[in-house]
Amino acid sequence: MSWLDDLIGLKPNVPFLELPSFKHEEEPLENRTHEFLRRLFPSKKRIFKTFDDGKNHWIQRQLIVYGGPGTGKTEFFKWLVLKAVEKYGRDDVKAYMARGDLEALLKVEYPPKPVILLYDDDATLEKLNKETVKVFTRIRHKCMEDTGLDNGLVVTVTGLHRFHASNPLIRTNFNLLVVRNPPAGKYDHDFLAFYIGKEGLHYLEHINDLRMKDESYLGHAVFANPSSGIKGVVTNNLVNEKSLGEVLEIIETQSSEREEYEIEDDWKPIPLKSWHDPEFLNEIVDELKLKRSSPRIAERDREIFLLSLNPNETTDTIAAKHGITPTRVGQIIRRIKRAELGYAAERAYHKRHPDWEYHGGNSPLPDFIDHTNKRVISFKAYIDSELTPKSVWITRRTGEEEKRYALEHGYTLEMHVYELCNRNFYTFILHKKKKQNTNNAFPTPPIADPARRAAPRDKRG
Known part of the structure; x- marks a missing residue:
């Protein structure tokens, strides 16, 4: 027996033993909606506590909602707002939604509410300047400055159609990932498989087929919590936007704001x-x-x-x-x-x-x-x-x-x-103000003065 055999612990005349093989089959996904909400929304005691020490005690939760058009991303956000209202009370929650305009969301001056929810419905191709990135990463501080409260919860929800084309700041910073339909393209497939596994991808394929026959499956998705490794199914009901009342506000573009001033x-x-x-x-x-x-x-x-x-x-x-x-x-x-x-x-x-x-x-x-x-x-x-x-x-x-x-x-x-x-x-x-009658696109020209019409021209030279 050589010194190498002795070093690695081999005995003479003892054959290698084959190690048993293991099948790494994933456990079937369970509906863990309650677990999802528990990880998203801290206790009322924690959110409503007043520290009064001059420090910032705001909690930030960042969500990514992945899915193509018509997969229920916006409905999911409305459901989150409803759940926040049910837990913390209507008077203590304010939510804002923008159409692919993160900058507009961050320009809003948030009211003195301890729970703020922000939703950018499509950040896939957004070009974010340095100032927007700075405010987004410091959203806790903006909430404290705007509201005057030293404690609270801010939930930022970002909708994405594709990971490959999105800003790295968005796709690499999140607490919870919600996937609403199977990925298209190798990059997104590999990225999502890392978090929700093959079982999650198979579940989404199945749900996608069911949605073609029954729209009620629009409320099904798969979520993952990277820090704990927990993943599962999350389901939401469709929410009537009117039931949210003034809690949910849609942030319009600058052109819409100008139209509003014209109305005023x-x-x-x-x-x-x-x-x-x-x-x-x-x-x-x-x-x-x-x-x-x-x-x-x-x-x-x-x-x-x-x-x-x-x-x-x-x-x-x-x-x-x-x-x-x-x-x-x-x-x-x-x-x-x-x-x-x-x-x-x-x-x-x-x-x-x-x-x-x-x-x-x-x-x-x-x-x-x-x-x-x-x-x-x-x-x-x-x-x-x-x-x-x-x-x-x-x-x-x-x-x-x-x-x-x-x-x-x-x-x-x-x-x-x-x-x-x-x-x-x-x-x-x-x-x-009284509106002018604009029915006649070609207004009648003023009648010329007959005296002027009859006056002879001054012919020179």
């Missing part, structure tokens, strides 16, 4: 009365029902908000007075501005005018209706020291439902604005 320009705003009313600010503060961890923290936040209205105060000086960081001061101010100020101001104005019909909060109905004088009143509380009685641009924020109600009932439409820095009220009335 059909209303001509005219300034009415304005007056100084410092007492109303105190009435608003009395209505600020701040949900904080303790009454002491709530009182501190009120004081910080009032100080922020003073032009001589900065976040640094306010932070020094209260022993917190300037970043935390900014969070407190933004949270009150975006989450609590508007509702408090509405309640205070309602107390001044108890005879007006009031629809506050998130109601799509007009803010106030004065039936006695046949007026619809849109009310806004603003923080802008440069606002003047001539700032008619602010009337663009009048709601469509308020305009519709005024037209249908023959009421006048007004906007009442209270500016907190200067403690002034500004009021405006909006008149519907």
Whole structure:
């Protein structure tokens, strides 16, 4: 026996033994919809907790939904929004959807809601600039800055038709992968097989055949969680978009926004009365029902908000007075501005005018209706020291439902604005412009003056 045989542990006169062979057959996929939702949506206790330490505690979940046109990607997102509403409550969820425009989704200023869902329905061929990439990778920070909340959940959902043509940033950063139809092309096939396995691909082939006969199978897909290796079937019901109401908002392109402004320009705003009313600010503060961890923290936040209205105060000086960081001061101010100020101001104005019909909060109905004088009143509380009685641009924020109600009932439409820095009220009335008759494509030319027609020409030379 040689030294090599001795090194590898072979004994003389002992033959090699064949190792037993193993068949690596995959287990059949199970419906694990509950497991999928559990991994996507953290507990309410975690999401609604207020840390109050100036740090960012937002959780980000990134989903990729792979599938061709007509495979139910958008319906799947609507179902996710519905499940978020069921878990966290309608008032605490906001969702946005864009048609192949990630940049538009990231330009939205998110409201003070602890749960934000974003859906780009087709990012396959999108060209993303550096700024868009930067914001996308820091979406947690944007959520904290926009909402004023130090904790919450942001779910980014990206639709892809092909992996091969997509941005590497998108296809390499995700927590959950949802596949809705079999892949086309070797690259996508190999990529998806790595995550959902052959059994997942076979399942999708079978489902694809069933969809041709029964559309109800549109809600079937296969998902994978790369960090745990878990994969399974996820099924969703079709959701009526109207049932989501104002929770889901579709972000239009810039051209659509210009068309919207053209519609708004059909209303001509005219300034009415304005007056100084410092007492109303105190009435608003009395209505600020701040949900904080303790009454002491709530009182501190009120004081910080009032100080922020003073032009001589900065976040640094306010932070020094209260022993917190300037970043935390900014969070407190933004949270009150975006989450609590508007509702408090509405309640205070309602107390001044108890005879007006009031629809506050998130109601799509007009803010106030004065039936006695046949007026619809849109009310806004603003923080802008440069606002003047001539700032008619602010009337663009009048709601469509308020305009519709005024037209249908023959009421006048007004906007009442209270500016907190200067403690002034500004009021405006909006008149519907009359549309010109455009039925005649070739308008009749003006009749020439007979006297001019009969005048002789001045013939020179």
